[in-house]
Amino acid sequence: MKRIAIFLYGVFSYAVFLVTFLYAIGFIGNFAVPKTMDSPASGDWLTAVYVDLCLLSLFALQHSIMARQGFKKLLTRVIPVAAERSTYVLASSLALLLLFWQWRPLGGVIWNLEAMPAQAMLYGAYAFGWLLVFVTTFVINHFDLFGLRQVWRELQGQPQTKLRFVMPVLYRVVRHPLYVGWLFVFWSTPRMTMTHLLFAVMTTAYILIAIQFEEADLLREHPEYARYREQVPMLVPGLPR
Numbered sequence: 001m002k003r004i005a006i007f008l009y010g011v012f013s014y015a016v017f018l019v020t021f022l023y024a025i026g027f028i029g030n031f032a033v034p035k036t037m038d039s040p041a042s043g044d045w046l047t048a049v050y051v052d053l054c055l056l057s058l059f060a061l062q063h064s065i066m067a068r069q070g071f072k073k074l075l076t077r078v079i080p081v082a083a084e085r086s087t088y089v090l091a092s093s094l095a096l097l098l099l100f101w102q103w104r105p106l107g108g109v110i111w112n113l114e115a116m117p118a119q120a121m122l123y124g125a126y127a128f129g130w131l132l133v134f135v136t137t138f139v140i141n142h143f144d145l146f147g148l149r150q151v152w153r154e155l156q157g158q159p160q161t162k163l164r165f166v167m168p169v170l171y172r173v174v175r176h177p178l179y180v181g182w183l184f185v186f187w188s189t190p191r192m193t194m195t196h197l198l199f200a201v202m203t204t205a206y207i208l209i210a211i212q213f214e215e216a217d218l219l220r221e222h223p224e225y226a227r228y229r230e231q232v233p234m235l236v237p238g239l240p241r
Contacts, residue, residue, distance in 0.1 A: 002080075003154055003155050003157070004155065006080055006082050006083050006151050006154050006155070007151045007152065007154065007155040009083055009086055009151070010082075010083065010086040010147050010148055010150065010151030010152075011148070011151070012090075013086040013087070013089045013090035013093070013146075013147060014086070014089065014146050014147065014148055016089075016090055016093045016094070017089050017090075017092075017093045017146055019093075020093040020096050020097055023097075023100060024096065024100075025130055027100050027103075028185060028186070028199075029126060029189075030191075035100065035101075035103070037103065037105065037193075037195055037196055037199060038105055038191070038193050038195055038196060039105050040105065040107075041104075041105045041106055041107035041195075042104075042105075043104065045106060045107075047104070048104035048105070048106050049104075049106065049198070051102060051103075051104045052103060052104055052106075052195075052198060052199070053198075053202070055098065055099040055102055055103065056099070056199070056202045056203070056206070058095055058098070058099075059092070059095040059096060059099055060206045060210075062091055062092065062095045063092055063095070063206075063210070064209075064210055064213060066087075066088045066091060066092075067088070067213075067214070067217075068213070068217070069217065069220075072084055075087065080154070081150075081160055082150045082151050082153065082154035082160060083147075083150075083151065083154075084147075084150070085144075085145075085146070085147035085150050086146075086147035086148075086150070086151060087147075088147070089146050089147050105193075105195045106193070106194040106195040106198065107193065107194065107195070108193055108194035108195075109191065109192070109193055109194075110192040110193065110194065110196075110197055111191070111192045112190070112191045112192075113190040113191070114190075118190060119190040122188045122189060122190045123188070123190070125184050125188035126184065126185060126188040126189065128181075128184055128188075129181045129182065129183070129184025129185035129186075129188060130181070130185055131181075132177060132178075132180060132181030132184065133178060133181035133182060133185065135170070136170055136177045136178040136181060137178070139168045139169070139170050139171070139177075140168065140171075140178075141163060144163055162221075165222040165224055165225065165228075167228060167232075171232070172232065173232070173237045174232065174233055174234065174235055174236065174237055175215075175228070175229065175232050175233065175234050175235075176211060176234060176235055179207050179211065179235060180235055182203070182207060183204060183207065183235070186199065186200040186203050186204060187200050187204075211234065215229065
């Protein structure tokens with residue numbers, strides 16, 4: 001029964017992630033969902049900035065702290081090891097859903113490109129970003145990344161194992177194709193508002209900081225990562241390390 005409960009918990013966490021992922025596409029792209037990033041502004045501007053920064057900071061802290069090995073060791077004293085990744089996925093999804101719910105649009109327009117070729121190019125870049133994010137998760141092991149592999153192994157009574165270090169095709173171009181996809185998503189819009197600019201700047205800053213912590217963890221777990229980091233650029237293909 002314990003194994004079944006852990007497996008169902010992992011499936012539930014993954015289902016919440018899927019809902020959050022799909023909502024995020026409409027939220028950032030301003031379509032198909034009840035409330036988007038650029039919904040009509042209301043209330044005090046400074047209060048809106050404060051609330052939005054708090055929401056972004058909450059997600060950043062949750063996402064980074066729960067990913068550290070020290071926190072994982074503390075967490076697995078309370079929950080089964082097989083459920084650790086699913087708990088991370090669920091907490092990340094809930095933090096994003098809270099952001100979508102409480103987000104305060106600011107109003108104001110930085111640029112608004114009305115020419116159809118420009119709009120098509122930026123909407124295409126937006127779609128490319130989401131596609132790159134989705135494909136990259138499968139390149140590195142989608143089911144391990146979102147906790148399904150772990151809970152399935154637990155259900156089968158198999159020991160938990162770590163994935164070995166590999167360099168699939170996208171990771172031979174840049175070290176962080178997943179983050180490249182997110183940057184396309186955050187910045188590709190024909191109508192850049194103050195709200196969207198705040199979101200894009202803060203999430204980009206978070207990515208650049210998070211990479212440093214992530215690579216430090218990778219260097220500790222995989223000594224061969226040091227050589228890999230010397231050979232492959234971080235985010236921009238063709239640039240030197």
